[in-house]
Amino acid sequence: MILSRLQILSLSILCCGLIVAAVPQWQNSTDGRQYLIEGDQNYNWFKAFHECARRKLQLVEIDSKEKNQALIEVLKPLFGDSHNLWIGANDEYNRDKDFKRPFYWSSSGQPMTFSHWSSNNPGNDQQDEHCVHMWKSKPDYQWNDHHCDTPRFGFVCEEHHLKADLTKMMADKRKTATETSIKLYEEYHRQQKLMMEKLENSLKEIQNIETELKEQLHNIHTKLEFDINHALAQHQREANSVVDDRTKAIRNVFADLTGATTEISMSVSKEMERVKTVYDDIFSI
Numbered sequence: 140m141i142l143s144r145l146q147i148l149s150l151s152i153l154c155c156g157l158i159v160a161a162v163p164q165w166q167n168s169t170d171g172r173q174y175l176i177e178g179d180q181n182y183n184w185f186k187a188f189h190e191c192a193r194r195k196l197q198l199v200e201i202d203s204k205e206k207n208q209a210l211i212e213v214l215k216p217l218f219g220d221s222h223n224l225w226i227g228a229n230d231e232y233n234r235d236k237d238f239k240r241p242f243y244w245s246s247s248g249q250p251m252t253f254s255h256w257s258s259n260n261p262g263n264d265q266q267d268e269h270c271v272h273m274w275k276s277k278p279d280y281q282w283n284d285h286h287c288d289t290p291r292f293g294f295v296c297e298e299h300h301l302k303a304d305l306t307k308m309m310a311d312k313r314k315t316a317t318e319t320s321i322k323l324y325e326e327y328h329r330q331q332k333l334m335m336e337k338l339e340n341s342l343k344e345i346q347n348i349e350t351e352l353k354e355q356l357h358n359i360h361t362k363l364e365f366d367i368n369h370a371l372a373q374h375q376r377e378a379n380s381v382v383d384d385r386t387k388a389i390r391n392v393f394a395d396l397t398g399a400t401t402e403i404s405m406s407v408s409k410e411m412e413r414v415k416t417v418y419d420d421i422f423s424i
């Protein structure tokens with residue numbers, strides 16, 4: 140059996156592919172994006188699409204000059220000036236030969252607005268070039284439309300746009316949540332400060348009332364004390380004068396009594412003298 144040159148080439152590719160199991164590599168782009176890049180020239184467009192999808196990724200969608208330029212900067216150190224790599228665009232099997240027939244990004248379904256076509260492309264050769272790839276034969280990774288079932292290119296995957304949307308949505312929600320909690324926190328603090336001020340004012344008011352009450356009580360106390368002392372003194376004076384009066388009266392009675400007693404004793408002794416004289420007369424006989 141004689142093998143053609145092409146068959147020998149295919150076999151050698153098959154052999155080496157088996158021995159050195161090629162693994163697509165992640166690469167970082169200067170614009171913050173990350174790409175999973177398969178340089179091996181073994182894939183038709185559908186297989187490339189599925190290789191991305193199985194990893195929850197999508198065949199790359201290049202929708203701006205900036206993204207295209209940053210991706211080229213990633214590819215140049217890996218493959219040099221250009222390489223055959225499938226990207227995620229097709230023309231929905233349009234048979235128009237029209238250079239300007241519309242193309243679409245297959246994962247998002249969005250019409251292609253930015254493009255990086257090589258000269259005279261997309262040509263739709265044999266009306267059967269419906270898938271888009273970066274073309275090794277043109278510098279700077281310019282694009283070409285080609286038969287989708289050509290199994291001879293590598294591919295570039297990127298984060299699935301739904302995941303990117305979800306990540307952005309989550310980031311927005313997180314931002315909103317953070318802002319809301321900051322606002323709530325500030326409002327809580329404001330309210331707390333107000334409450335503290337109110338509480339402090341109330342406490343001050345209570346202290347004022349207490350001080351006032353103390354003063355009033357003190358005044359009442361002082362007045363009561365004064366009144367009681369005054370009344371006591373008055374009573375004392377009254378009592379004293381009553382006692383004085385009684386003492387005087389008793390003293391008078393006593394003096395009268397003393398006078399009377401003296402008089403009586405004097406008259407008794409006078410009488411005794413007289414009786415003695417009488418007795419002396421009688422017993423001197």
Ligand SMILES: *[C@@H]1O[C@H](CO)[C@@H](O)[C@H](O)[C@H]1NC(C)=O
Binds near residue numbers: 165166167
């Ligand atoms: C890409 O960047 C990430 C950090 O964002 C880092 O962990 C990773 O090693 C980088 N990969 C390459 C190939 O430089």
